[in-house]
Every structure is written in structure tokens, then in C-alpha cells.
Amino acid sequence: MDTCIEKIRAIGxxxxxxxxxxxxxxxxxxxxxxxTRPMALTSDKDVDKLVFNSVCGLNxxxxxxxxxxSNKEGKIAxxxxxxxxxxxxTHIVENQISRxxxxxxxxxxxxxxxxxxxxxxxxxxxxGFEEHGDTLTITSASKTxxxxxxxxxxxxxxxCTHRNPPVYDVMAGDPVEEQTLDHPYEDVDxxxxxxxxxxxxxxxxxxKNCIRCYACRNACPLCYCPTCFVDESSPQWVGKGxxxxxxxxxxxxxxxxxxxxxxxxxxxxxxxxxxxxVRDFTRKLNKDALELFGWEAGLVLDKRxxxxxxxxxxxxxxxx
Amino acid sequence: xTENNIKIVAFLCNWCSYGAADLAGVSRMQxxxxxxxxxxxxxxxxxxxxxxxxxxxxxxxxxxxx
Amino acid sequence: xxxxxxxxxxxxxxxxxxxxxxxxxATKFVDVVKEISEKVRALGPNKKFVKDYNK
Numbered sequence: 102m103d104t105c106i107e108k109i110r111a112i113g114x115x116x117x118x119x120x121x122x123x124x125x126x127x128x129x130x131x132x133x134x135x136x137t138r139p140m141a142l143t144s145d146k147d148v149d150k151l152v153f154n155s156v157c158g159l160n161x162x163x164x165x166x167x168x169x170x171s172n173k174e175g176k177i178a179x180x181x182x183x184x185x186x187x188x189x190x191t192h193i194v195e196n197q198i199s200r201x202x203x204x205x206x207x208x209x210x211x212x213x214x215x216x217x218x219x220x221x222x223x224x225x226x227x228x229g230f231e232e233h234g235d236t237l238t239i240t241s242a243s244k245t246x247x248x249x250x251x252x253x254x255x256x257x258x259x260x261c262t263h264r265n266p267p268v269y270d271v272m273a274g275d276p277v278e279e280q281t282l283d284h285p286y287e288d289v290d291x292x293x294x295x296x297x298x299x300x301x302x303x304x305x306x307x308x309k310n311c312i313r314c315y316a317c318r319n320a321c322p323l324c325y326c327p328t329c330f331v332d333e334s335s336p337q338w339v340g341k342g343x344x345x346x347x348x349x350x351x352x353x354x355x356x357x358x359x360x361x362x363x364x365x366x367x368x369x370x371x372x373x374x375x376x377x378x379v380r381d382f383t384r385k386l387n388k389d390a391l392e393l394f395g396w397e398a399g400l401v402l403d404k405r406x407x408x409x410x411x412x413x414x415x416x417x418x419x420x421x
Numbered sequence: 422x423t424e425n426n427i428k429i430v431a432f433l434c435n436w437c438s439y440g441a442a443d444l445a446g447v448s449r450m451q452x453x454x455x456x457x458x459x460x461x462x463x464x465x466x467x468x469x470x471x472x473x474x475x476x477x478x479x480x481x482x483x484x485x486x487x
Numbered sequence: 488x489x490x491x492x493x494x495x496x497x498x499x500x501x502x503x504x505x506x507x508x509x510x511x512x513a514t515k516f517v518d519v520v521k522e523i524s525e526k527v528r529a530l531g532p533n534k535k536f537v538k539d540y541n542k
Binding site: 455472473 | 498501502503504505506507508509510511512513514515516517519520521523524526527528530531532533535536537538
């Protein structure tokens with residue numbers, strides 16, 4: 102992945118210099134180690150600011166929306182991992198953007214690391230992070246740790262089966278090998294094995310630390326509604342406080358709004374300041390979308406999502 | 422809500438089930454009185470929010486019928 | 488799918504019902520009401536997903 106960045110920069114500089122695109126959206130270094138931030142470049146002189154490493158956990162499709170493109174700007178290029186590209190496809194399928202408006206710089210991705218797992222190895226603040234191939238070197242004031250990247254991958258990257266972008270204009274590197282999994286939905290099945298009360302307790306425990314900051318919603322490229330249901334005040338569908346039922350309602354509906362659209366990019370979990378694995382909700386829906394409709398979001402441009410289209414073959418055994 | 426006084430919120434489509442409920446009424450058919458009917462213009466008008474709202478306000482079950 | 492997720496979260500499947508009844512099917516309406524009513528009675532009162540406004 103270290104070599105990709107040179108190519109991303111070269112492609113970005115070329116696109117901007119030729120005027121093919123007006124902006125390049127990519128990752129740049131953040132202000133602390135192990136943090137990257139999204140960045141929009143308008144000049145080819147700035148391309149050296151672009152980075153791509155194992156801590157680019159956010160989803161850049163989030164920064165390309167109807168609003169950001171509405172004023173007839175030129176094309177926008179987006180540095181897209183497998184999941185980002187799938188979310189761009191979802192945007193196109195849902196008529197948020199048109200295919201002509203974006204230029205996808207596809208990046209083959211070998212996964213992002215779980216920052217909380219790394220932080221757990223240290224007692225003090227991390228001051229340095231370096232990546233060489235599959236090895237990560239992390240330093241703090243007291244010690245230096247070397248870990249294999251595969252050991253600290255995020256869960257959604259461990260179970261990712263679409264590491265290469267399904268749709269792209271140019272690839273910044275050779276495609277990586279896709280994973281094949283024996284039990285892709287092991288986590289969902291584990292919850293499903295519990296009885297009803299245990300499941301309810303599990304989810305109540307899961308969301309008990311939620312502070313309702315809505316970072317999961319804001320990080321999600323699918324959440325582009327002008328007014329989110331949690332912000333609606335007449336009628337007010339869900340209370341704004343810490344009441345556990347309000348919290349559960351929020352998480353349930355947030356997840357359900359992503360049904361058949363979620364690409365399991367993990368940006369929601371990445372953004373959560375409390376370390377809540379909100380993917381426990383969306384994973385179940387992804388599993389159902391796959392099992393009931395044979396659907397995985399964001400792979401093709403010419404098919405409607407399952408909850409958006411009718412087919413005589415749709416499962417209907419739940420209807421009396 | 423006690424065991425023998427349950428509340429079922431029924432979202433009935435104006436053109437289908439609401440008509441059926443009306444017909445059941447004028448035909449003097451007997452059926453349990455646990456159902457509280459809410460008429461909606463079409464089941465397509467129903468949002469998942471409605472179902473959650475009904476549960477949140479303390480109903481025992483939700484029935485959606487087109 | 489919504490029913491599935493509710494069940495996944497621990498809400499009884501029999502608390503949410505879907506049906507399709509034509510406006511001429513008064514007898515089917517009555518049958519479905521009876522069936523749902525029986526099932527929900529068997530479950531008893533709902534305790535999950537209910538907001539307690541006194542809290």
C-alpha cells in the first residue's frame with residue numbers, strides 16, 4: 102500500500118493540471134499520529150499532502166453529495182477504497198450524483214486498522230505510527246511496539262470481500278486478492294443464537310454508553326437526508342435525551358434506513374467516540390439483504406436496491 | 422396493560438383492510454376488541470417510524486395490513 | 488426485514504404482523520384479528536421498546 106500513494110499523487114496531479122477535474126478528494130495526515138482527515142485539493146501543487154495508509158478509516162463517498170455538486174462544478178475525483186467506491190455507486194444508483202460528475206481513483210485496499218485495538222496496547226499516548234508493508238511500528242513515550250497489520254485489522258475489514266473497487270475510472274495499483282470467508286456473518290449468528298431476552302439485554306448493553314452525538318450518522322455516506330428523523334420536531338419521533346428506549350430507537354432506525362444500502366465500510370464505528378460497535382445493527386440487515394434478496398450494495402450501476410424495487414420473487418412468507 | 426386487556430395497533434389501508442373492517446362491522450361479525458385501527462391512505466404511507474412509535478407508546482403488538 | 492431486525496434485537500416476532508386483505512374479505516379480516524389477538528395474548532404485555540416517560 103506504500104507504493105499506491107505515489108501513484109495516487111501522480112494521478113491526482115495529472116487530473117488537476119489537465120483540468121479534467123476541479124477537485125480531488127483524498128486523505129491527508131491529521132494532527133495526531135494514527136489520524137487522517139479528508140481533504141479536497143484544488144491545485145496540483147498540493148498533491149504531496151495526500152496520504153494513503155492503514156488509518157484511512159473514513160468513507161470519502163460521504164464528501165460527495167448532491168449538495169456539494171449542485172452548483173455545476175466540474176468533475177470531482179475521489180480516492181476510493183473498495184467500500185468508498187461501492188458507496189459512490191450507491192450514490193449514483195440513488196440519483197444523488199451522476200456518473201459523469203465523478204472520477205473514481207480506485208485504490209486496492211488491504212484493510213484498515215482498529216485504532217482502539219492499538220491504543221489498548223499502550224498505557225500512555227501514542228506519539229508515532231509508521232507502516233512498512235504488513236508491519237506497523239507504533240511508539241509512545243514509554244515503549245515501541247511492532248505489530249502485524251493482520252492482527253489489528255478492523256472487524257469489517259477482516260470480513261471484507263470487496264477490497265477492490267467494483268467501479269472505477271483509474272486504478273492506483275494492482276488489484277489485491279479478494280478474501281473468501283467460511284463464516285462471513287459469524288458475529289450475527291452469535292447474537293442470533295441467544296434467546297430473545299438475552300438479545301435485548303445485549304443491545305441494551307451495547308448502546309448504554311451512547312452519548313447521542315450522531316457521529317455514526319454524520320460519518321455515514323448513506324445519511325444524506327436534509328432533515329434526519331432525529332432532528333424532526335413535529336412530530337418528534339424520538340426523544341433527544343439519554344433515555345435508553347430513545348437511544349435504542351435511534352440506533353434501530355438509523356440502521357434500518359441503511360437496509361440494503363450499507364456497504365459495511367465501518368466509518369460509523371470508526372467515528373464513534375464511545376467505541377460502540379454500531380455495526381451489530383447493520384450487519385444483520387446486510388445478512389438479510391444477502392440471504393433474502395441475494396443483494397450486496399454498491400456493486401453494479403444498473404440495478405435498483407432490493408427495498409426500492411418490486412419483484413414477483415420477493416420473499417413474502419411474512420404476509421398473512 | 423394487563424394480561425386480559427391487550428392493545429394491538431392496526432395500520433389499515435383505506436382501500437383494502439379498512440374496507441374489510443367496515444364490511445365486517447356492517448355485517449355484524451364478532452371479533453376481539455383488542456385492535457385499535459388507524460386508517461392510512463395506503464400501506465405505502467407507512468414508515469418504520471410509525472411501527473416504532475406505536476411500540477414506544479406502549480402497545481403490545483403492531484399489525485400492518487394492506 | 489424490519490421484523491427480522493426487531494427479532495434480532497429481542498422483540499418477539501409475534502408482536503409485529505403483516506397481512507393483505509381485500510375490502511371484500513370481511514371474514515378473512517375477522518380471522519386475522521382473532522389469530523393475532525390470540526398470539527399476542529399468549530405473549531402477554533409488551534415490555535420492550537416501550538418508553539417510560541417517568542424515567
